Amino acid sequence: MKQQIELLMGNEAIGRGLIEAGCQIAAAYPGTPSTEILQAVIDHREQAEEPLHIEWSVNEKIAFEVALAASYTGKRSVAVMKQVGLNVAADPFMRTAYLGVKGGMLTIVADDPGPHSSQNEQDTRLFCLQARVPVLDPASPAEAKELVPLAFELSEKYEMNLVLRPTTRICHSRQNVERQKPLKLERGANFEKDPTRWAATPAFLPPLHRRLNAGLEEIAREPGLQPRLTKGDGSRPRVALVASGIACAHLVDLLDELGLSGRVDLFQVLMPYPLNPEFSARLRQDYSRVLVLEETYPVIELQLAHPGTVGKQDGAVPREGELAPDIIHRVLAAFLDLPAPPELPVQKRGQRPSLCPGCPHRAAFYSIRQCFPKGIFPSDIGCYTLGLNLGAVDTVHCMGACISQGVGFYQAYAQDGEFPTIVVTIGDSTFFHAGIPALINAVIQQARIIVVILDNATTAMTGGQPVPHLGLAADGRKTRAVAIEPLVRASGVDFLEICDPYDKPRFEKLLRQADNYIRGEQGGVAVLISRHGCIMDPAVRKAQPSWQVSVIESCVGCRRCVDAFECPALSMDSEQNIARINPDRCIGCGTCIPVCPVDAIVREETS
Amino acid sequence: MPIFNIVIAGVGGQGVLMASKVLAESALAGGLDVKQNEVHGMAQRGGSVISFVRMGEKVASPVVMPGTADLLISFEPLEALRYLHYLKPGGRLVYNQVSINPSTVAAGLAVYPDDVEEQIAAACDNALGVDALAIAREAGNGKAVNMVMVGTVLKDLPVTEEVITEVVKQVSKEKGVEVNLRALAGGAAA
Numbered sequence: 160m161k162q163q164i165e166l167l168m169g170n171e172a173i174g175r176g177l178i179e180a181g182c183q184i185a186a187a188y189p190g191t192p193s194t195e196i197l198q199a200v201i202d203h204r205e206q207a208e209e210p211l212h213i214e215w216s217v218n219e220k221i222a223f224e225v226a227l228a229a230s231y232t233g234k235r236s237v238a239v240m241k242q243v244g245l246n247v248a249a250d251p252f253m254r255t256a257y258l259g260v261k262g263g264m265l266t267i268v269a270d271d272p273g274p275h276s277s278q279n280e281q282d283t284r285l286f287c288l289q290a291r292v293p294v295l296d297p298a299s300p301a302e303a304k305e306l307v308p309l310a311f312e313l314s315e316k317y318e319m320n321l322v323l324r325p326t327t328r329i330c331h332s333r334q335n336v337e338r339q340k341p342l343k344l345e346r347g348a349n350f351e352k353d354p355t356r357w358a359a360t361p362a363f364l365p366p367l368h369r370r371l372n373a374g375l376e377e378i379a380r381e382p383g384l385q386p387r388l389t390k391g392d393g394s395r396p397r398v399a400l401v402a403s404g405i406a407c408a409h410l411v412d413l414l415d416e417l418g419l420s421g422r423v424d425l426f427q428v429l430m431p432y433p434l435n436p437e438f439s440a441r442l443r444q445d446y447s448r449v450l451v452l453e454e455t456y457p458v459i460e461l462q463l464a465h466p467g468t469v470g471k472q473d474g475a476v477p478r479e480g481e482l483a484p485d486i487i488h489r490v491l492a493a494f495l496d497l498p499a500p501p502e503l504p505v506q507k508r509g510q511r512p513s514l515c516p517g518c519p520h521r522a523a524f525y526s527i528r529q530c531f532p533k534g535i536f537p538s539d540i541g542c543y544t545l546g547l548n549l550g551a552v553d554t555v556h557c558m559g560a561c562i563s564q565g566v567g568f569y570q571a572y573a574q575d576g577e578f579p580t581i582v583v584t585i586g587d588s589t590f591f592h593a594g595i596p597a598l599i600n601a602v603i604q605q606a607r608i609i610v611v612i613l614d615n616a617t618t619a620m621t622g623g624q625p626v627p628h629l630g631l632a633a634d635g636r637k638t639r640a641v642a643i644e645p646l647v648r649a650s651g652v653d654f655l656e657i658c659d660p661y662d663k664p665r666f667e668k669l670l671r672q673a674d675n676y677i678r679g680e681q682g683g684v685a686v687l688i689s690r691h692g693c694i695m696d697p698a699v700r701k702a703q704p705s706w707q708v709s710v711i712e713s714c715v716g717c718r719r720c721v722d723a724f725e726c727p728a729l730s731m732d733s734e735q736n737i738a739r740i741n742p743d744r745c746i747g748c749g750t751c752i753p754v755c756p757v758d759a760i761v762r763e764e765t766s
Numbered sequence: 767m768p769i770f771n772i773v774i775a776g777v778g779g780q781g782v783l784m785a786s787k788v789l790a791e792s793a794l795a796g797g798l799d800v801k802q803n804e805v806h807g808m809a810q811r812g813g814s815v816i817s818f819v820r821m822g823e824k825v826a827s828p829v830v831m832p833g834t835a836d837l838l839i840s841f842e843p844l845e846a847l848r849y850l851h852y853l854k855p856g857g858r859l860v861y862n863q864v865s866i867n868p869s870t871v872a873a874g875l876a877v878y879p880d881d882v883e884e885q886i887a888a889a890c891d892n893a894l895g896v897d898a899l900a901i902a903r904e905a906g907n908g909k910a911v912n913m914v915m916v917g918t919v920l921k922d923l924p925v926t927e928e929v930i931t932e933v934v935k936q937v938s939k940e941k942g943v944e945v946n947l948r949a950l951a952g953g954a955a956a
Contacts (some may be wrong), residue, residue, distance in 0.1 A: 166787075166790055275805060299826065331805070333801070333803075334801050334802070335799065335800060405827070408828070409829060411826040484827060503851060511813060741867075
């Protein structure tokens with residue numbers, strides 16, 4: 160068989176690995192840094208030897224359950240998500256540990272130490288310890304890919320769901336990766352009914368729990384998953400380095416640069432949970448001091464229970480943030496008594512992100528802020544979090560939280576009498592993900608809040624995955640579209656309006672009407688759908704008119720457009736104290752024109 | 767051969783990731799082991815973007831440690847200043863002289879320093895500033911800034927110019943091949 164080497168991103172390597180391992184059902188919800196895994200499955204689907212169902216599920220819990228039942232039929236399946244997505248999928252994930260699986264099932268959970276693009280830096284490995292689910296921690300994109308078929312085999316051998324946990328630095332690193340021919344497993348779907356297991360009532364759970372624990376004891380001793388030792392030359396006796404994930408890769412290069420490669424015993428832990436108790440015993444016996452490097456929580460460290468451990472618990476290794484190479488250098492120098500590396504200058508803060516020029520969310524946020532300067536603005540997870548920059552986002556918590564937080568704000572204020580206008584903003588994908596139950600709750604609790612659904616017809620932040628109201632499947636096939644409006648109406652909302660936020664006068668009129676409605680005698684939840692396609696979509700750009708927009712000399716330098724509207728194409732010319740429009744960044748949408756109080760922003764039609 | 771470390775910095779949308787991909791593919795085509803890492807997500811919405819490319823006989827980590835970069839390629843002068851501490855002593859900096867106002871500057875909360883290039887010159891004695899936008903426009907497309915920047919370091923890499931040129935041809939869309947090759951050559955001549 161001819162092998163092929165190509166440069167792949169970690170996520171692409173994993174996606175490719177899923178196809179090669181004969182995975183037949185792949186379900187995911189997008190989230191950085193995991194998104195490109197399912198995208199790679201989509202891109203490589205033509206190479207699969209057998210039928211392959213791929214879906215962008217509505218949320219992570221659903222993705223997990225779809226993959227789970229598929230595995231009951233004996234086929235290989237995968238659910239993919241980011242670390243906080245596992246919180247959404249926690250309920251089925253925890254029970255699956257007891258009930259097990261049939262066909263190989265992997266849950267790929269991408270962690271985000273740092274965090275770079277998440278609301279926390281929780282450690283999926285610790286989650287797995289709590290759930291009693293084996294978890295693999297690759298140190299490179301190539302290793303992540305190699306672990307995929309092995310994980311499927313072990314999942315079938317032990318009838319367990321296994322977790323593969325790459326981190327951001329694995330997901331978004333490219334390296335040379337070997338391509339293999341996809342497997343042809345020739346399995347027909349065959350669900351063997353067994354209610355004592357698949358519908359286990361409490362009476363059946365103790366034996367299932369016993370079986371799980373016995374399985375964990377065994378898999379901890381699996382030869383292919385044992386800590387890999389790179390032996391030292393004995394010059395530093397009774398000292399060991401233990402590392403997992405990307406921290407191990409950093410450490411390997413660092414030892415090389417310091418001339419310490421092969422001088423000190425180094426163990427790479429592939430499976431941080433369950434850790435082989437014999438490994439722990441050996442460390443306790445053969446080594447007096449052990450440095451443990453892992454991201455982000457002390458999972459290996461806790462299980463080792465070695466009295467000579469240097470790590471996160473004694474504070475020698477930072478307890479938060481990424482273990483970047485320079486941090487590992489510092490920790491290693493202290494541990495091995497090497498000269499300390501020079502102090503690094505504090506990194507200056509980089510350019511802050513902002514909504515794109517022409518983004519419809521900017522127009523919506525500006526209007527919301529203008530209409531309700533004293534409002535409270537719960538928002539949610541997505542590009543529109545950047546409404547922060549316009550002062551139109553006060554809280555961001557987790558997927559779908561904004562509507563329920565809006566209710567909480569309302570109840571707390573309303574019981575004192577007066578309540579401020581509460582305007583909740585939620586994206587279309589987030590609305591489907593976790594907003595619908597919250598909307599129903601808001602209605603039945605008679606909360607008087609305005610919910611603005613920012614409908615840009617895509618999951619924008621993660622690169623434009625389809626949303627349910629488009630009627631598009633993951634692979635681009637047409638499917639049944641589920642519209643937002645009937646869902647809102649069926650949730651019991653009586654005030655529902657739809658408006659393009661580019662139409663500022665109408666949008667603001669509707670916001671004021673909504674405010675009157677929620678404060679009326681029969682008032683309740685008012686929903687305004689702010690509808691305009693994502694400006695990153697070339698078709699949207701093409702379909703809308705474009706003008707040559709400029710600032711004329713009547714500009715008085717009041718800064719409102721620059722400060723309150725915050726379009727990246729606008730800036731102040733500090734010498735002349737007037738606003739300027741950068742023609743390289745302006746897309747000619749004209750949404751800034753009505754923002755100017757002296758009509759100094761003007762437009763001309765372009766060809 | 768020790769690992770050759772490259773840091774590429776810029777602002778979301780400038781083509782930092784494409785330039786990184788060209789360098790990484792070139793290393794691979796040149797028979798080297800390579801690891802490349804980049805930032806995704808929120809930062810791509812106009813925020814600071816940083817990418818690492820490491821090439822050598824054997825490379826485990828995809829992250830460049832501050833103080834160890836052989837080469838810093840910056841698509842923007844202020845970003846060059848921000849990441850200058852990644853360079854090792856004597857390391858080479860090539861930067862695009864065309865500035866992009868950071869949002870804090872645009873909002874008037876800070877002033878874009880007018881002596882960025884002087885500060886760079888004071889901190890780095892192996893720096894080259896180029897007007898990559900002008901060179902890209904001359905090559906036929908202002909968006910080819912990324913290929914201009916790759917061109918500026920063509921002679922500094924442990925991979926031959928022929929290999930890099932071939933990779934640029936492969937990764938370019940059919941219509942863009944000529945422009946990209948002109949941009950590459952323009953950068954190399956700067």
